[in-house]
Amino acid sequence: MQAARAHRLPRYRxxxxxxxxxxxxxxxxxxxxxxxxTLIGDAYWxxxxxxxLRNDRFIPLHPELxxxxxEWTATNTEYIRAQKHLMADEHAPxxxxxxxxxxxxxxxxxxxxxxxxxxxxxxxxTQAINRGMRLEAIAAxxxxxxxxxxxxxxxxxxxxxxxxYASVSAQIDALYATAGSPxxxxxxxxxxxxxxxxxxxxxxxxxxxxMCTRPVELECRMESACETCAYFRTGPEFVPVLLRQRDHAxxxxxxxxxxxxxxxxxxxxxxxT
Numbered sequence: 001m002q003a004a005r006a007h008r009l010p011r012y013r014x015x016x017x018x019x020x021x022x023x024x025x026x027x028x029x030x031x032x033x034x035x036x037x038t039l040i041g042d043a044y045w046x047x048x049x050x051x052x053l054r055n056d057r058f059i060p061l062h063p064e065l066x067x068x069x070x071e072w073t074a075t076n077t078e079y080i081r082a083q084k085h086l087m088a089d090e091h092a093p094x095x096x097x098x099x100x101x102x103x104x105x106x107x108x109x110x111x112x113x114x115x116x117x118x119x120x121x122x123x124x125x126t127q128a129i130n131r132g133m134r135l136e137a138i139a140a141x142x143x144x145x146x147x148x149x150x151x152x153x154x155x156x157x158x159x160x161x162x163x164x165y166a167s168v169s170a171q172i173d174a175l176y177a178t179a180g181s182p183x184x185x186x187x188x189x190x191x192x193x194x195x196x197x198x199x200x201x202x203x204x205x206x207x208x209x210x211m212c213t214r215p216v217e218l219e220c221r222m223e224s225a226c227e228t229c230a231y232f233r234t235g236p237e238f239v240p241v242l243l244r245q246r247d248h249a250x251x252x253x254x255x256x257x258x259x260x261x262x263x264x265x266x267x268x269x270x271x272x273t
Contacts, residue, residue: 003110010075011089014068015102019117021062022046023124023142026099026117032086037061037069048143057143236268 004016018029028048038045044061061069073080076089085093099117107115121142128138138144234242246261 003106007106007109010068010072011087011094012102012106014072014087015094015099016106016120017065017068019099019103019120020124021065022059023121024048024059025121026096029087029099029117030085030094030096034080034084034086034088036086037066037073057140059141234264234268239265239268242268 001016001020004013007013015029018024019026024046031049033047033049036047036049038047038058040058044066045058046061048057048059069086073086079088079090080086082088083093087094103115103117103120107113125138125142128141242261242265246258246265249255249258249261
């Protein structure tokens with residue numbers, strides 16, 4: 001991404017970011033119609049009319065891609081209209097050979113060695129599954145007709161987890177070997193984000209509408225007002241309960257509590273993670 005953004009030709013950055021952020025195949029990128037960008041509601045989507053497996057699909061566009069595409073179309077309007085392809089400029093509609101060359105030269109400049117366009121598709125899918133995206137959603141994003149194709153990324157993710165475990169284990173073994181004593185304290189930086197999350201969640205107490213992540217050594221002073229506590233955490237799975245609590249509060253004239261539950265619902269919808 002950094003190498004593409006530093007390139008003097010806008011085409012290079014657009015090609016790299018389109019492939020990396022949408023998971024499109026190189027051929028699909030080349031065949032994008034002039035009107036492929038579609039506004040649905042208040043969000044922009046990319047319409048891929050015909051893919052390798054003959055299944056039309058829509059891909060949500062990242063905000064940075066929306067900006068890039070707006071700049072691209074503003075600069076190349078006459079070429080896009082004349083050639084009826086979104087990826088057209090003064091040269092001609094882009095072809096697969098050009099896409100491969102752009103990816104390869106950009107990767108070389110970034111010091112990554114030999115990289116081909118399909119690897120960016122694999123990268124997006126692997127990142128998505130490692131961050132908890134459902135297999136069905138990944139299949140829809142990539143245009144997979146069979147879930148067997150998407151399950152490949154689940155196996156890749158398993159290997160990634162195994163590799164990360166081996167890496168962390170090696171670091172810890174090395175630290176123990178040099179610490180002089182197996183009981184010596186390890187530096188705080190050895191604790192990864194995933195380890196911190198596991199540590200904080202391992203003692204979490206389930207509530208009716210969320211989780212209490214208060215450390216066990218701290219005394220609870222909130223009594224029954226859990227939702228206003230800094231250690232209170234909720235998520236999408238609790239939205240039906242929160243909505244019932246909001247409606248109950250409204251029915252009974254409890255304005256403050258109704259606003260509290262409404263705010264929690266809005267926060268979950270805005271950031272479901």
